[in-house]
Structures are given as structure tokens and as C-alpha cells.
Amino acid sequence: MRQVINEKLPISEYNPIRARNIDYDHFTYPWHFHGEYEVVYIQESRGQAFVGSAVEPFWEGHLFLFGPNLPHCLQSDPAYWKGDPALRVKGVIIQFETDFMNHSVANYPQFFPIKQLLEAARMGLLFPTDPGDSLTRLVEQMPSTRGMGQVIKLLTLLQKMAEHEGRITLSSPTFQGILPLATDGKIEKITSYLCSAYTRDISLDEVASLASMNPSAFCRYFKEHTGKTFKQYLIDLRVGYACKLLSAGTLNVGQIALESGFETVTHFNRLFRRVMGLTPTEYRRQVSK
Numbered sequence: 251m252r253q254v255i256n257e258k259l260p261i262s263e264y265n266p267i268r269a270r271n272i273d274y275d276h277f278t279y280p281w282h283f284h285g286e287y288e289v290v291y292i293q294e295s296r297g298q299a300f301v302g303s304a305v306e307p308f309w310e311g312h313l314f315l316f317g318p319n320l321p322h323c324l325q326s327d328p329a330y331w332k333g334d335p336a337l338r339v340k341g342v343i344i345q346f347e348t349d350f351m352n353h354s355v356a357n358y359p360q361f362f363p364i365k366q367l368l369e370a371a372r373m374g375l376l377f378p379t380d381p382g383d384s385l386t387r388l389v390e391q392m393p394s395t396r397g398m399g400q401v402i403k404l405l406t407l408l409q410k411m412a413e414h415e416g417r418i419t420l421s422s423p424t425f426q427g428i429l430p431l432a433t434d435g436k437i438e439k440i441t442s443y444l445c446s447a448y449t450r451d452i453s454l455d456e457v458a459s460l461a462s463m464n465p466s467a468f469c470r471y472f473k474e475h476t477g478k479t480f481k482q483y484l485i486d487l488r489v490g491y492a493c494k495l496l497s498a499g500t501l502n503v504g505q506i507a508l509e510s511g512f513e514t515v516t517h518f519n520r521l522f523r524r525v526m527g528l529t530p531t532e533y534r535r536q537v538s539k
Contacts, residue, residue: 422490
């Protein structure tokens with residue numbers, strides 16, 4: 251099993267932003283992470299993105315934001331490996347320091363949307379876009395912009411990403427052991443509890459009691475605040491943790507099923523495939539390429 255690679259980027263407090271155009275035969279960089287934020291815009295190409303526990307198809311117009319230390323890998327479709335000159339990987343990659351504008355983002359209310367965006371990027375974000383819209387125009391201008399103009403454009407880009415209503419969160423919070431963001435105190439208490447106990451048997455009655463609700467009222471409340479049923483949320487947490495164990499490569503599938511809170515290997519295989527679109531073995535094979 252190939253281990254995740256810690257990529258070292260040429261970024262520092264003296265050179266906090268790196269933006270460049272890309273033009274490849276196909277994506278080649280393996281499963282990796284780095285300590286900086288990264289924006290990847292796909293102008294031309296198709297394939298699969300592995301982001302934490304998520305497997306997401308990508309194509310023209312997709313824009314990704316990866317947070318620090320989030321394992322990820324973009325794999326081109328097999329057609330891109332056959333030497334067809336008409337098939338290219340083209341786009342823009344922007345990488346910037348973790349502490350970029352840190353004091354302003356952390357303390358000034360004007361930066362609150364960007365602060366929330368960067369926190370959410372810990373799980374990887376996908377922004378489906380249209381060619382030529384204001385978001386993609388900003389991204390495409392970044393490689394040719396220098397100095398203070400580049401800083402201003404990056405802040406403008408992050409603000410527009412923060413305002414984008416169609417963004418998709420990719421990875422499960424359990425892949426890296428982080429708690430999902432929540433602004434409601436009660437739902438934060440519930441999700442924090444689930445993130446600490448999901449590998450054991452948890453009943454609906456138990457969690458409803460924690461929220462001081464009857465089960466039916468709790469189910470409505472939980473779905474309203476998370477967008478998922480209690481059962482699906484719990485499955486996603488377990489599958490996310492299973493993805494982490496599969497990518498580590500030290501346990502077999504049966505051990506991972508039990509470690510992740512599934513009753514049997516058969517149950518694990520069925521639910522993992524339903525969530526990920528791949529069997530556990532296929533997922534392990536893909537991230538090891």
C-alpha cells in the first residue's frame with residue numbers, strides 16, 4: 251500500500267501565494283497532502299477526485315478548495331493515458347499559506363464569511379461553475395497578477411467562494427478527526443457526541459434523550475439542521491473513518507469493518523458501496539495508485 255505523501259510547497263510568509271496555469275497529458279501526482287490551502291480549477295479534463303473519504307467525478311468547470319493537511323488526489327480518466335493529443339488537462343492551481351491574513355480573518359467581522367469558508371475547506375469543497383462567470387474569471391487572472399493586486403484578487407476570490415450557494419462539502423469529518431461546523435448549540439452538542447462515539451452501537455433513543463426530545467421530534471430536528479437523517483449521518487461518519495483506515499493500509503477489510511462500528515463485513519461492504527460508489531477493496535486500490 252503506498253503511503254500518503256507530504257508535499258512540500260515553495261510557499262512562506264515572504265512568498266505566501268503561488269498561482270500557475272497547468273497543461274498536462276494527465277494528472278500524475280499521487281495521494282498526498284500539504285500544509286497549505288489549494289484551489290484547483292479544471293478548464294479541460296475529466297476524471298475522479300479522491301478527497302479525504304470522498305470520491306467525486308470531475309469535469310470542465312469544476313473548482314476545488316482543499317484545506318491544509320487534507321489528503322487528496324486527482325486521477326484522469328483512462329482515455330487521457332493513451333497519448334491522444336486532443337485530450338489535455340488544463341486549468342489553474344492556486345496555493346496559499348495557512349496563516350494568510352490570519353489576524354484579519356480571525357478577528358475582523360468583515361472577514362467572517364472567509365473564516366467560515368476556510369474552516370469548511372478542512373473537509374474539501376467543490377464549486378460547480380460555468381465558464382466565464384465571475385468566479386472562474388478571477389481564478390484565471392491569478393497566475394498573471396503580481397504584488398498587492400494578487401492579494402486583493404485572492405481575497406475577492408475567497409469572498410465569492412464564501413457566497414457561492416452551490417458548494418458541496420466532500421469528505422467526512424471523521425476522516426481527519428475534526429468536528430463538523432455548527433452554529434446551533436444543541437446540534438453542536440449532538441454532532442460532537444456522535445463524532446466521539448460513532449464506532450460503538452448508538453441508538454436513536456439514546457441520542458434523542460441527549461437532546462431532551464422524543465425520537466420523532468429529534469429526527470425532524472436533526473434532518474432540518476444537518477440535511478441528513480440520523481441513520482445516514484451515522485453511516486457517513488463510519489464510512490469516513492473506514493476510508494481513513496483503508497488508505498492507511500495496515501488493517502484488512504474485516505478488521506476495518508469492526509473498527510468503524512459495522513456489525514458484519516457484509517453489512518460494511520453494502521453500506522460502503524452505497525455511500526462511496528466503490529467497494530472497500532476498490533477504494534483501497536484506487537487511493538494506492
